[in-house]
Amino acid sequence: MPTPPFSDALAASAATRGSSWPAARAAAINPRQTQVLYLVLALGVLLRLFHFLYNRSFFTDELFLNVNLLEKDFWELATTPLRYEQKAPIGYLWTARLCALLFGPREPALRLLSLLSGLVALGGFVPVARYFVRGWGVVVAVGVLALGSPAIYHAVEAKQYSTELCATVLALLLYLRYHNRPGWPALLAWGLLGSLLLLFSFSVIFVLAGIGLVLAAHAAWQRRWLRLVQYAIPGGMWVLTFGVIYLLFVSKFLSSGWLPDFFRVRYDAYPDLHHPVAAAKWLVHKGYQILDRPLGLLLSSDNHLLKLGWVSLPVLGIGVVFLLKEHRQWLALLLLPVALALLAAAAGQYPFHERFLLFLAPLLLLVLGYGVQVVERRVSSSVAVGTLVTLLLLPPATNSTRQALNPDLFYNRSYSRQLLLHVNAHWQPGDVVYVYWNMQPAYEYYKKAYKLKFDAVAAHHAKNQSSSQADYLRHLQPDFVAFAGKRRLWFIYDTNLRDPTGDYVDKPAWYYDARYPPGRVLNEYFAATTRRLAYFHLDNYSTTLYALPAVPLRPWGSLPGPTAH
Known part of the structure; x- marks a missing residue:
C-alpha cells in the first residue's frame, strides 16, 4: 500500500497549531538532546570566528576572484568578464564589493559575507532539521554541519560557496513556511524570495527546481489542479529569474573549453557516459568522496578503516530506505537536487566535485539525521544509540579540533x-x-x-x-x-x-x-x-x-x- 502523502498530514498539523512554521516538531528533542544541540552550535560558531579572526592568507582561488573585486566597480562586475576565468553570482559580487568599500580591501572584509552566510546557514538549519527529523537525528544533522571542516572552511573563504550553502538552507525554510499556504500573497512572497536567492547562488536552482517539481508532481498525482496552478506561480517566477540572470550575466561570459577540461582532468568532475562501467565506478567513487567533502564525515587518516566511513554510509542508507517507506515526498525533495546536479554533470554543465557540492550538504545531512532517528526508534539501548551518535560526530569534531589547535592543517593553507x-x-x-x-x-x-x-x-x-x-x-x-x-x-x-x-x-x-x-x-x-x-x-x-x-x-x-x- 503506498505511503500517504505527507503534505496532507502537515497541512492538518499546521491547521492544528495555526501556522505552517515547524513549531510543533521543535519539541521533538528532549532537554538533554537540546543541551547537546546548543553545545555543537556554540562550538560551530566559535570555530568559524576563530578561523575568521586568525585571518590566514588568501588561497589561489580566493586571489583569482578578489583581484576582480578590487579593480572593478559595480557596473564592470556586472557587464565585463572576470579575470582568471572566474564566475560568481552578481549578488555575491556586489555585496562583497560593498564590504570592501565599507571595511577596506583586506581579507576579513572580503570574507565577511561568507562568514555571515555560514552563521545564518547554521542557525537556519536548526528549525529545518527539527522539522524533518526527531531526537538525536537533529543533533547529528546540525552537529555535522556545525563541526564539519568543509562547512567551516567555506565560511571563512572569500568565495561564494558558503553563500550557496546558506541559499539551500533558506530555500528549505521558505518551503516550510509557504508550501501549505495557498493564498496568492504567500505564493508571490515565496516566488520573490526564491528569486532573490538566485541572485546570490547559481546552485540553488537545483534546490528550487527540486521543490517545484516535487510539489507539482504531487498536486498532479492528486488531481488538485488549482494547487498545481498555484505552485506554478513561485515556480514560474524562479524559472523567469534564472533565465534573466542567465541571459544578462552568465551567457555573456561563458567559459572557454578550458574550464570543463580542467575540471575533467584535475577533478574527474564529469561522468563518462560513453563507458557505462566507468560511469558506474565514478558514481560510487564520488558518493564516497561526498562523505569527506562536503559533508566532513571522514576522519583524517591514511587508513580507510579509521576514516569511519563504514559508520556514516550505512546510516545514510537507512535514512534513504525508511524515507522511501515513510515519507517518499521528503525523500524526493531531499535527493532530487542531487539527481539534477548529476544530470548537469553528465551534460558537462556543472562540475560534480567537492566545493561545488557544498549546497547539497544540508539535504544529505537531513537524510543522515533521519537514519539516526530510525536507529533510535528501533534500538532500545541508549548506550548503542549514544555510541552511534558519538561515532558520527567524532570525525568532524576531531578534524576541526586539530585544525584549530594547528591552523597550518587548515584546508588550502596558503602563505x-x-x-x-x-x-x-x-x-x-x-x-x-x-x-x-x-x-x-x-x-x-x-x-x-x-x-x-x-x-x-x-x-x-x-x-x-x-x-x-x-x-x-x-x-x-x-x-x-x-x-x-x-x-x-x-x-x-x-x-x-x-x-x-x-x-x-x-x-x-x-x-x-x-x-x-x-x-x-x-x-x-x-x-x-x-x-x-x-x-x-x-x-x-x-x-x-x-x-x-x-x-x-x-x-x-x-x-x-x-x-x-
Whole structure:
C-alpha cells in the first residue's frame, strides 16, 4: 500500500497549531538532546570566528576572484568578464564589493559575507532539521554541519560557496513556511524570495527546481489542479529569474573549453557516459568522496578503516530506505537536487566535485539525521544509540579540533601574504622584484590591499610559445631588461602551481616535466649569471635573493642548458 502523502498530514498539523512554521516538531528533542544541540552550535560558531579572526592568507582561488573585486566597480562586475576565468553570482559580487568599500580591501572584509552566510546557514538549519527529523537525528544533522571542516572552511573563504550553502538552507525554510499556504500573497512572497536567492547562488536552482517539481508532481498525482496552478506561480517566477540572470550575466561570459577540461582532468568532475562501467565506478567513487567533502564525515587518516566511513554510509542508507517507506515526498525533495546536479554533470554543465557540492550538504545531512532517528526508534539501548551518535560526530569534531589547535592543517593553507610581506620588509631602494606568473595574482591583490612599497616586474607567460625549458627561458629574456641598473633581484615563485588559468592541463608536455618544478629553470639561470644571497620559503611559496652584476645578464645562448636531475 503506498505511503500517504505527507503534505496532507502537515497541512492538518499546521491547521492544528495555526501556522505552517515547524513549531510543533521543535519539541521533538528532549532537554538533554537540546543541551547537546546548543553545545555543537556554540562550538560551530566559535570555530568559524576563530578561523575568521586568525585571518590566514588568501588561497589561489580566493586571489583569482578578489583581484576582480578590487579593480572593478559595480557596473564592470556586472557587464565585463572576470579575470582568471572566474564566475560568481552578481549578488555575491556586489555585496562583497560593498564590504570592501565599507571595511577596506583586506581579507576579513572580503570574507565577511561568507562568514555571515555560514552563521545564518547554521542557525537556519536548526528549525529545518527539527522539522524533518526527531531526537538525536537533529543533533547529528546540525552537529555535522556545525563541526564539519568543509562547512567551516567555506565560511571563512572569500568565495561564494558558503553563500550557496546558506541559499539551500533558506530555500528549505521558505518551503516550510509557504508550501501549505495557498493564498496568492504567500505564493508571490515565496516566488520573490526564491528569486532573490538566485541572485546570490547559481546552485540553488537545483534546490528550487527540486521543490517545484516535487510539489507539482504531487498536486498532479492528486488531481488538485488549482494547487498545481498555484505552485506554478513561485515556480514560474524562479524559472523567469534564472533565465534573466542567465541571459544578462552568465551567457555573456561563458567559459572557454578550458574550464570543463580542467575540471575533467584535475577533478574527474564529469561522468563518462560513453563507458557505462566507468560511469558506474565514478558514481560510487564520488558518493564516497561526498562523505569527506562536503559533508566532513571522514576522519583524517591514511587508513580507510579509521576514516569511519563504514559508520556514516550505512546510516545514510537507512535514512534513504525508511524515507522511501515513510515519507517518499521528503525523500524526493531531499535527493532530487542531487539527481539534477548529476544530470548537469553528465551534460558537462556543472562540475560534480567537492566545493561545488557544498549546497547539497544540508539535504544529505537531513537524510543522515533521519537514519539516526530510525536507529533510535528501533534500538532500545541508549548506550548503542549514544555510541552511534558519538561515532558520527567524532570525525568532524576531531578534524576541526586539530585544525584549530594547528591552523597550518587548515584546508588550502596558503602563505602568499607572509612571503610578499617578507620581501616588502627587506626590500631596499635599488632592488628589483621579479614575480613568476603563478604568484602574479597574489602580488596584484596584496599590492592593493597592503600597499606594498615595491613595483614588481611580471614574468611573461611564454610557455605556449616555447618548445622546451631552454626555449621558454629565451622567451623570458626581454623581461630581464628591467633589471638593468639594479643591485639586487628578488625572484618570487610558487613551486607547486603548474596550471595557468586558461591553459589546457599537461600541455605542452615539456612544461610538466617532473624534474622541473615551477621556478627551477629561472633559478638555475640566475644562479649561473648572478650571486645568490638568500632564500626564504613557506611551504611552496618561495623567494630567492640574488646580487646582480654591474653589467647586463648574459643571454641564455652563452650558457649551458639546464641540468637534468
